[in-house]
Amino acid sequence: MSKQHEMTNNSMECDFEVIDKLADTIQYGISIPTFILGLPLNVLALSIFCRFWSRQTKTSVYMINLALADILLLLSLPLKLYYSTKAAPGLLCAFIQSLYFVNTYGSIFIIVCITVDRYICIRYPFEGRANQSPKWAILVCCFIWAVTWFCSSPMYVFQEKDELLCFHNMSKQAWSIPYIVSVEVFGFLIPLSVIVFCSAQNIWILLNHKNGAKKKAEDRSSLLVIIINLVVFLVCFTPVHLAICLQCLVRQHVIVDCNLKQKISLFIQVSMMVANLNCCLDTIFYYFAVREFREKARLKKIIELCPVFKPCAT
Template sequence: MQRQPNMGNCTEDDDTLLAKTLRLGISIPTFILGLILNTLALSVFCCFWKKQTRTSVYMINLALADVLLLLSLPLKVYYSITEAPGLLCSFIESLYFVNTYGSIFIIVCITVDRYICIRHPFESRVNQSPKWAILICCFIWAVAWLCSSPMYVFHKKDYLKCFYNMSEQAWSIPLIVSVEIFGFLIPLAVMVFCSAQNIWILLNHESQAKKKADGSGSSRVIINLVVFLVCFTPVHLGICLQCLVRQHVIVDCSLKQTISLFIQVAMILANLNCCLDAIFYYFAAKEFREKTRLKKVIELCPVFKPCAT
């Protein structure tokens, strides 16, 4: 992701032809499809949801985070090949990472909320007030923006390519360890625990009628976990490896070039989360299934057909 200093005859190509092709070939469809799906989701959750609940509040915020991230994609693509003022780069990077990690924590909240609903179904149906969900989402947004503030000191003020040329501060071990633990490993642990508990509860229901009343089979429960793993594991692995490069633990030239390409591809893959969240909306929200035509599309896909029945 970042430009490395030359060491001897070792030169790293930040933006290979393969990286440029993948960025344009995946980012453009992701932007178009993601914007359509998330705009549709926002309209359903805001206009057609019969009564706002904790779940609807989380999903509205997740769709909003996805839309904002998608809107930052054209800027990210353009200014990763064209130089821009450091302050503008800091804003674009801040916008991108705020919505990435905002999405991660809102997905975790949805998973925990689903766990509570399955674990304590009667209490959850009685108490569906969105008040706490609104407060939690406000807290997530505030913390995400606060944590993005160091972006404004990671660059010099001159013209440069965004998402490149960050200072050594950006790759300090305490900062990267904090990002990995609080931004990925803890959310992942919570999601794995809740998903495993949900599957165990659903598979051990004595009454098939009760399982049906829950509105979700065990296969549906893990959809968001699978999306999370596919989209966010590679990029956090790439961040870890790039930190080792910047700390001069990894010095082999070809390996450094491979890691540079890997993290670029991983970031492109992470953007797919904005589209895949729409699949999660379908499985998690009855209103979304009823108000959209996605059921026919889902049923045509062999991977998701068992979940759509």
């Protein structure tokens, strides 16, 4: 994202040096633990899922792709940390930025697919369980990867060509209103609407189930997984998209107050770090939503000790 002290060369520009130093300190404090914790957890998840490829369902195919997206995003974090403080060629910056954003939005779309699949299984249990062939999920995931990589192509066009700090020198076209509106609508608002609708429907259905004591306990566990998944999505991705919207207003000179621009600069950098936490939090869903993964990861005793984490059946 752009540092506002590079937006203009006149003598009245804001000083963002203190803001940038603070953001760099926070970035190291959040991104390094995220990388250290998230990478081995997601590698473990991916390796276990792939060991049982012959028995994959739609949900597990989505989770394989989600783990892969999280791993690639986590691998981009060291590059992001290094080249956000050290100048690099524009083409290299474009690649690092596209790698970061492709896997961010790839994760969002795959989470949407998992949520929709869960909704179908709860809303139409017989049809949902009968239609668990992974072929459709594989095609959907291939489509998601193709679209996200294609949509990242403007990174190479919008990026300044000289040596620069990555994530800080996007050209004016990158902050144009049509481009930002497209990112906000298709990259966040539509996925958010789908997730909120499906989660609300699932919660309503589970709350109104009339079953035995054992089934009610499973429903309560399912409710916890659904609610936690929704809250994590909101907490991780809402701030960064609000920050992108505000930064667009800064770049369009709608927001001109220096103090407010400094706060937005800090907000957008911190919110990107918060979004990265989703890579770690996704693994909670793997552990407690997939029976085979749970068993092979040898977490049965942990789950027995902490029944609140008992997963719903997939």
